[in-house]
Each structure stands twice: as structure tokens, then as C-alpha cells.
Amino acid sequence: MSFEADIAVVGGGIVGMAVAERASAEFRDQKIVLLEKEKELASHQSGRNSGVIHSGIYYRPGSLKASLCREGRARLIEFCRAHSVPFEICGxxxxxxxxxxxxxxxxxxxxxxxxxxxxxxxxxxxxxxxxxxxxxxxxxxxxEAGIVDYRRVTQALAREFNHRGGEILYGTRVDQISVHDQSAQITTTRGRLSAKRVINCAGLHSDRVCESAGLPAPARIIPFRGEYYDVASRAGTLCKNLIYPVPDPRFPFLGVHFTRMIGGGIECGPNAVLAFAREGYRWNDLNPRDLWETLTYPGFQKLAAKHWKMGLEEWRRSLLKSAFVSALKKLVPKIEPGDLTPRPAGVRAQAITMDGNLVDDFLIESQGRLFHVLNSPSPAATASLAIADFIVNLLKRSSINQPIDHLIRSPA
Ligand SMILES: Cc1cc2nc3c(=O)[nH]c(=O)nc-3n(C[C@H](O)[C@H](O)[C@H](O)COP(=O)(O)OP(=O)(O)OC[C@H]3O[C@@H](n4cnc5c(N)ncnc54)[C@H](O)[C@@H]3O)c2cc1C
Structure with a gap:
């Protein structure tokens, strides 16, 4: 394969797909391609989450998360209405x-x-x-909170993108990016591609894609698996909509909750255990490179030294169903182990800095021809269309042939 494009988006999760769709609406005469390493869209975080349309209550006022979640929620609802994607604002x-x-x-x-x-x-x-x-x-x-299937949203975005002439290259993993005077050269598992702009939305691998382009990532992605159970029987009688615990401000993503799914049924979870692979959906999924890079990363070591008790508690809940059920019983005392059957897990891409802190806000960097989304945890699915607008507005600040000559980091 040898290919030329104006804009190349790396990653067919909901963020990459929203960026590609928004760019195709804004730059109608330009050739836009999306490169996805899997055979289908939304194979990772975007297709393995709780399906909640977040209201924006949790996020620090003034943060990107707070503003893009509110804006993204409104844009998402509008998009679902226009493209017949089922959703419900159930509260x-x-x-x-x-x-x-x-x-x-x-x-x-x-x-x-x-x-x-x-x-x-x-x-x-x-x-x-x-x-x-x-x-x-x-x-x-x-x-204002609601439910939706983010895989279906991603697919609807892809249809719009294709309709405007955008092309999705599946089974195409980006291994390296090198920047030249006139373009960026992208080396993939299916050959080379040159593009005037590259937008990295690679989720669990976004730091690696960034570093493959010669820019040191300001934080490393550490994968945390979130395991779920289905409430198979008595679903409707135990929980009507969404029941959440009060979050611990130090670890806002911890705390199992009850979620009614848009496709029917109730889901409980997720917990958060260190995954032994970036795409480690089960305990025995182990990737030696991924695990080695996690364990030897000073930021992870500092985080683990500070919060090992919390980590062990999450492991206990993962290994012992009774411990998981005790956490659920605090919210819904009538739930019993027999009500629960395991369902597929998701893995969160959590960016952690060298000094052991979780990157709380969304993190987007741009320099030269490259844009990198380096932290897009929850509520990035809710906020995806607003994140996409944010990036397209950055793109519009310079002409396609005149790259930005300094590093822009958002939030600054
Ligand atoms: C357990 C869990 C529950 C969550 N619940 C919610 C929720 O209820 N509401 C909400 O708003 N958010 C939720 N989130 C967060 C949300 O799912 C993510 O923020 C969002 O999906 C991130 O999308 P993304 O496109 O950045 O990443 P991803 O969906 O992970 O997509 C990245 C894509 O890049 C591809 N890729 C990676 N490397 C390469 C490469 N080198 N070359 C080519 N392609 C590559 C991957 O295959 C993947 O398809 C949850 C997340 C998890 C894990």
C-alpha cells in the first residue's frame, strides 16, 4: 500500500471516528483517512464501557473535562437524534x-x-x-444523565464519514511516524502513507504512537481493567436506571455502580485492577513488553507505593465474587451472588505522570504536523464530538501546508 492523504487519523475508537467525521464536514475538499489496527471500529474502550451519557457533575469547573463533557453531551444527543441511534435520558x-x-x-x-x-x-x-x-x-x-451504545454511535459517525468520501483502512497498525518538510510519513503494517496532518487518537497506545513520532509523551498509559457482572434475573426489580456511589476524589473512576443498558438488562461494575497487557481483558492476558514497561515506569512505582492498599482491595474484589457483591450491597442490599453473571471487561487507558500522579483532565498536544490525544478517559465517549470540534478548531488555526511551529498543550 502506498497512499497520500491530507489528514490521517490514527485509531477507530469513538474519539478518532468523531475527529475524522468532524474534519470531513469542515474540510470537504481534502482527502481524509482513518487508520485502525483492528478489523472493526470500537474494538477497545469505545466498545467496552458502561454506556453512560455523563452529565458533567464530577469534573473540576474550568477543566477541559467539565466544558467538553457538557458540550459533548448536547452534541451527542443531537447526533443520536439526527442519525436514529437509540439513547435515553433516564437520570x-x-x-x-x-x-x-x-x-x-x-x-x-x-x-x-x-x-x-x-x-x-x-x-x-x-x-x-x-x-x-x-x-x-x-x-x-x-x-440529565443518560444511556447509549457507544459502539453504535461510532458506527454512525463512520457512515457519515464514508458518505463524505472519507476512507477507513482496517487492519492497519501505525508503527512509526516521521515528519518531513512537506508531509509526515506513516509506516504501517500494510505499507506507507504520507499525510499533511496526523491526528493520534490511539487510546491505549496513544503514548507509543506519540513517541514513535519522536515526541516524548508527557505521561505513560497504564492499563486498568474494569470487570463487570450482568444482573441476569430480577434486573428490573433491583435497579430502575443508574445508581452510583459517591466517588473518592483521589480516584474518581473507582466505585462499582448499577447501570441500565440501552439494549436491555442491568450491568454492575466496573472495578479497576492493573491489567498485565494494554488489551488485557482477562487475568491471563499477559503481554511481557506491556507489563515490563508498566512495572519499571517510575510513575507507576510511585503510585503503587502510595496506594498499594487500594490496589489490593480492587484485586480482592476481582478474585472474590463475594467481595464484589459486598460492595454492590452497600448500594442495593437485596442483591445476591446468584443474581450476577460475568460479562466482558473493558480496559481504561489511564495516563500517569513520571511523578506518580493520574492525569485527571483530557490531554491534547499539537506540534508541527502532529496532534496527539494523550489522555481520553471517561467521559471522553460522552465528550467525543466536542473533543473533535476542539481538535478541528486547532487544525483550522493554521493552513494545512503551514504546520504549527510550537508545542501547544491543552489544557495549557
Ligand atoms: C470500563 C470502562 C467504562 C467506561 N464508561 C464510560 C461511560 O459510561 N461513559 C463515557 O463517556 N466514557 C466511559 N468510558 C471511557 C470511554 O470509553 C473512553 O474515554 C473512550 O472510549 C475513549 O475513546 P478513544 O477513541 O480515545 O479510545 P479507544 O476506544 O480505545 O480507541 C482507540 C483505537 O485506536 C486503535 N489503535 C491503537 N493503536 C493503534 C495503532 N498503532 N495503529 C492503528 N490503530 C491503533 C485501537 O485499536 C482502538 O480502536 C469508559 C471506559 C472504560 C474502559
Whole structure:
């Protein structure tokens, strides 16, 4: 294969597909290709998540996550309506089950108000009316949260992209990018491609794609597996919509929850255990290179030294169903081990800095001909169309033949 394009997008998850679709709408006369290493779209994070349309309550006011989640949620709903992708704005409750969680619940509510949400603090009785089986002292009701199948959203974005002449090259892994005066040369498993702009949206491999282009990634991707159970029987009677715990601000992605799925049924989870491979969906998926790079990364070592107890607790919940069920029982006491059957896991791409901190916000860098999305954890599926607009606006700031001559990091 030898190919020339104006814009090449790496990665056919929801972020890459949204960027390609938005770019095809904005730059109609340009040749745009999307390179995906798998045989289909949304094979990793975008097709293996909780399917929640986040409202934006959790994120620090002023952060990219806060603004792009709100904007992305509105854009996503508009897109689903226009392209007949089923979704539902069913609302969710975030439930405090002990006194020590009440100040955090209050702080979360205030953050929601600051972020412009219509959230409401409710007592135990009002909670029972919304979710008769949820146990809690108080809760925040967030009517704007919803559910959707992000794989279907990604497929609908691909149809729009194809319709405007965009091309998707499946089974094409990007191994290296080198930048020259007139273009960037991309070496793939199927041959070479040259492009004037390259946008790296490679999710679990985004740091490697960035480094293959000679730019040191400011953080390394560490994979954390999130395991789920299906509530096979009694699903509708135990949970009506979405029941969430109060998050620990240090680890906002921890804490198992109940989620009604748009395709039917209720899902419980996810936990967060270190995966032994970037695409390690089961305990015995082990990639020696991935594991070695995780264990020898100073940032991971510092994080593990600080939070090993938390890590062990997540492992216990992964290995012992009874421990997983105890965590669920705090929210819905009637749930029993017999209600649960395992369902496929997902793996989060969490960027961690050299000094052992989780990168909390989305992280996007651009320099020269290259753009890199280096941290796109939850709520990036909700925010995908707004992330795409953000990148397309950066692209528009310089002409296609005149690359940006300095490093732009967002947030700055
Ligand atoms: C367990 C879990 C639950 C979540 N729940 C939610 C939720 O409810 N709501 C929400 O908004 N978000 C949620 N998220 C987050 C959301 O799924 C992600 O933020 C989003 O899917 C990221 O999309 P992406 O396109 O960046 O990455 P991905 O979906 O991982 O896509 C990256 C793509 O790049 C491809 N790729 C990688 N390397 C290369 C290469 N070298 N060459 C070519 N292709 C390459 C991969 O094959 C993949 O298809 C959840 C995530 C997880 C893991």
C-alpha cells in the first residue's frame, strides 16, 4: 500500500471516528483517512464501557473535562437524534450510604451547580421513590444523565464519514511516524502513507504512537481493567436506571455502580485492577513488553507505593465474587451472588505522570504536523464530538501546508 492523504487519523475508537467525521464536514475538499489496527471500529474502550451519557457533575469547573463533557453531551444527543441511534435520558442517583460520605455528596452537588447542571439533593424517601431498592441516607439526583451504545454511535459517525468520501483502512497498525518538510510519513503494517496532518487518537497506545513520532509523551498509559457482572434475573426489580456511589476524589473512576443498558438488562461494575497487557481483558492476558514497561515506569512505582492498599482491595474484589457483591450491597442490599453473571471487561487507558500522579483532565498536544490525544478517559465517549470540534478548531488555526511551529498543550 502506498497512499497520500491530507489528514490521517490514527485509531477507530469513538474519539478518532468523531475527529475524522468532524474534519470531513469542515474540510470537504481534502482527502481524509482513518487508520485502525483492528478489523472493526470500537474494538477497545469505545466498545467496552458502561454506556453512560455523563452529565458533567464530577469534573473540576474550568477543566477541559467539565466544558467538553457538557458540550459533548448536547452534541451527542443531537447526533443520536439526527442519525436514529437509540439513547435515553433516564437520570441517575449518586447515593451516600454513610455519614462520612455526606460532606463529599454536598461538595459534589455544589460542583454540579457550578458546572451548570440541574441537580437536586434528595433525602432517603425521595431516593426510594426513584430507586426503591437503593439504600442511602441522601442522594444527588441528576436528571440529565443518560444511556447509549457507544459502539453504535461510532458506527454512525463512520457512515457519515464514508458518505463524505472519507476512507477507513482496517487492519492497519501505525508503527512509526516521521515528519518531513512537506508531509509526515506513516509506516504501517500494510505499507506507507504520507499525510499533511496526523491526528493520534490511539487510546491505549496513544503514548507509543506519540513517541514513535519522536515526541516524548508527557505521561505513560497504564492499563486498568474494569470487570463487570450482568444482573441476569430480577434486573428490573433491583435497579430502575443508574445508581452510583459517591466517588473518592483521589480516584474518581473507582466505585462499582448499577447501570441500565440501552439494549436491555442491568450491568454492575466496573472495578479497576492493573491489567498485565494494554488489551488485557482477562487475568491471563499477559503481554511481557506491556507489563515490563508498566512495572519499571517510575510513575507507576510511585503510585503503587502510595496506594498499594487500594490496589489490593480492587484485586480482592476481582478474585472474590463475594467481595464484589459486598460492595454492590452497600448500594442495593437485596442483591445476591446468584443474581450476577460475568460479562466482558473493558480496559481504561489511564495516563500517569513520571511523578506518580493520574492525569485527571483530557490531554491534547499539537506540534508541527502532529496532534496527539494523550489522555481520553471517561467521559471522553460522552465528550467525543466536542473533543473533535476542539481538535478541528486547532487544525483550522493554521493552513494545512503551514504546520504549527510550537508545542501547544491543552489544557495549557
Ligand atoms: C470500563 C470502562 C467504562 C467506561 N464508561 C464510560 C461511560 O459510561 N461513559 C463515557 O463517556 N466514557 C466511559 N468510558 C471511557 C470511554 O470509553 C473512553 O474515554 C473512550 O472510549 C475513549 O475513546 P478513544 O477513541 O480515545 O479510545 P479507544 O476506544 O480505545 O480507541 C482507540 C483505537 O485506536 C486503535 N489503535 C491503537 N493503536 C493503534 C495503532 N498503532 N495503529 C492503528 N490503530 C491503533 C485501537 O485499536 C482502538 O480502536 C469508559 C471506559 C472504560 C474502559
Amino acid at each position: 441517575k442517583v449518586i447515593v451516600a450510604t454513610s455519614n462520612d460520605e455526606l460532606p463529599r455528596l454536598q461538595a459534589l452537588f455544589e460542583r454540579g451547580v457550578q458546572n451548570g447542571l440541574q441537580a437536586e439533593l434528595i433525602g432517603a424517601e425521595a431516593l426510594r421513590e426513584l430507586e426503591p431498592n437503593a439504600a442511602g441516607l441522601r442522594a444527588v439526583h441528576v436528571p
